[in-house]
Structures are given as structure tokens and as C-alpha cells.
Amino acid sequence: MATDVHGPVSPAATPVAQAVHVEGLTRAFDGRAVVDDLHLDLAPGEFVALLGRSGCGKSTLLRVLAGLDRDIDGTVMVPRRRGVAFQAPRLMPWKRVWRNVLLGLPGKPERALAEQALEEVGLGHRVNAWPKTLSGGEAQRVSLARALVREPDLLLLDEPFGALDALTRINAQRLVGELWQRRGCAVLLVTHDVEEAVLLADRVLVMDGGRIAHEQRVELDRPRELTDPRFAAIRADLLGRLGVTPAAQAA
Numbered sequence: 001m002a003t004d005v006h007g008p009v010s011p012a013a014t015p016v017a018q019a020v021h022v023e024g025l026t027r028a029f030d031g032r033a034v035v036d037d038l039h040l041d042l043a044p045g046e047f048v049a050l051l052g053r054s055g056c057g058k059s060t061l062l063r064v065l066a067g068l069d070r071d072i073d074g075t076v077m078v079p080r081r082r083g084v085a086f087q088a089p090r091l092m093p094w095k096r097v098w099r100n101v102l103l104g105l106p107g108k109p110e111r112a113l114a115e116q117a118l119e120e121v122g123l124g125h126r127v128n129a130w131p132k133t134l135s136g137g138e139a140q141r142v143s144l145a146r147a148l149v150r151e152p153d154l155l156l157l158d159e160p161f162g163a164l165d166a167l168t169r170i171n172a173q174r175l176v177g178e179l180w181q182r183r184g185c186a187v188l189l190v191t192h193d194v195e196e197a198v199l200l201a202d203r204v205l206v207m208d209g210g211r212i213a214h215e216q217r218v219e220l221d222r223p224r225e226l227t228d229p230r231f232a233a234i235r236a237d238l239l240g241r242l243g244v245t246p247a248a249q250a251a
């Protein structure tokens, strides 16, 4: 796996067999460290969800891992092949769907690549559509196809289902779970939704104070059942760590 390194490489950070290796990462804005001496490793093919209160630095961390923000201290090692999808699909309205999927790829990529990726997200019939004719869920799937067309070893998802209605969201979650199992890439999913995190991830991280404050492995078989008491227990524990009281959970 070809690796990108941002920041100085410390002797300890020789290319370990990890999809992500972060050592002592700090990102400050106006003298305030939003990410503060953070350490993080993701194994190849591991699905990790990242939770945390609003403003705790999740998106900042994701942008650094995506290589969109390099104004950092510490060391970040990530695969060269990365795909990113954000809450807003960020499609270019003047380009047809297939061209949006190929956006930013080097050289002159074949249209067939976009068609394949769109097929994979269930949008084979929308290849020629204009973005404005897509539903919110479809636009989000185009954005996923754009991430997949890069054959990523690491998929970075920043609340990709945040703006979707409940039913579309459930379908999108299922799709991401299937894509992950088929592709075998590592995934880091930033979400506010504890249930979504426990449903999809091998490991759930809670960020607080600019660091990973808690880590929870989810060792339940897939597909996971919301009604499984073990699921409910993990969910309740994570909600508690996010400051949601048992009374509020029951409401």
C-alpha cells in the first residue's frame, strides 16, 4: 500500500502495517489546539466510527487524514489511495453525474470507470443525469461513487448520512456496510449517530478534549440487530460517555 506521510517521520513511525498511523497530531486554530497530541491507528480493512460532541474536532481530524489540511504538528501516515465523502455531496451542477464521479482523477479516466462505480452504489441508471435532478440520497451515493472510483485503501466519511431522511439513511447505511465488506478497505466514519456507529463499526472511538478519550470494540456478528441486548448495552454506554443521561435515553 503506497503511503503518504504528512509531518516529520519519527523513528517510531516506520511504515507499520496500518491503514492509518497518527502520532502526536496537533492542529491549532488561533493558538487553540482543536486536535491535541492525538494518537490513532486503523488496521487495513478495519471499520472505525468516530463520535464526539459538536465542535470536538472530528471533522478537523478527518480533513487532516484526507490531506486537505497540512498545517499540523505530529506525524500522519495514510494510504495514497483515499476516498472522501462529506455530509454535503459537493457535486458540480454543470457536470453530468458520471463526470462528477471522475472529478479530480488524474489523466483521462474512462467513462466506464464511473459507470462501474455508479453501478456499485445502485445508480447505474443515472449515469447521464444532471445533479439537480437527483434526490438527496442519490446525490450522496454519487459522492460515494466518486470516493470508490479511486479504489481506496481508506475511505473517509464525514457524516455522509447526516442530511438524509430516516428511511434513506437506513438504506445508505446498509449500502456502506455492503461496500465495505466487498471492497475490504479501511473506513473512518464520523457520525453523530451512536446507533449508526454500533451498527457498522468494528471499533467506536469517542473524541473529547482533542484526543481519543474512549475506545469501544464491537464484537457482535453482522448484520447487527438493534434489538440485541448487547447492542443496547454498548449503545447506552456510549451515549452515557457523550453526556446523554439514562433519563434522556429513555425519552
Ligand SMILES: Nc1ncnc2c1ncn2[C@@H]1O[C@H](COP(=O)(O)OP(=O)(O)OP(=O)(O)O)[C@@H](O)[C@H]1O
Pocket: 029, 030, 034, 052, 053, 054, 055, 056, 057, 058, 059, 060, 061
Ligand atoms: N478553519 C478554521 N478556522 C478556525 N477554527 C476552526 C476552523 N475549522 C474548525 N475550527 C474550529 O475547530 C473546532 C472543531 O471543529 P470541527 O469541525 O472539527 O468539529 P466537529 O467535532 O466536526 O463538530 P461537528 O460535530 O459539529 O461537525 C470548532 O471550534 C471550530 O470552530
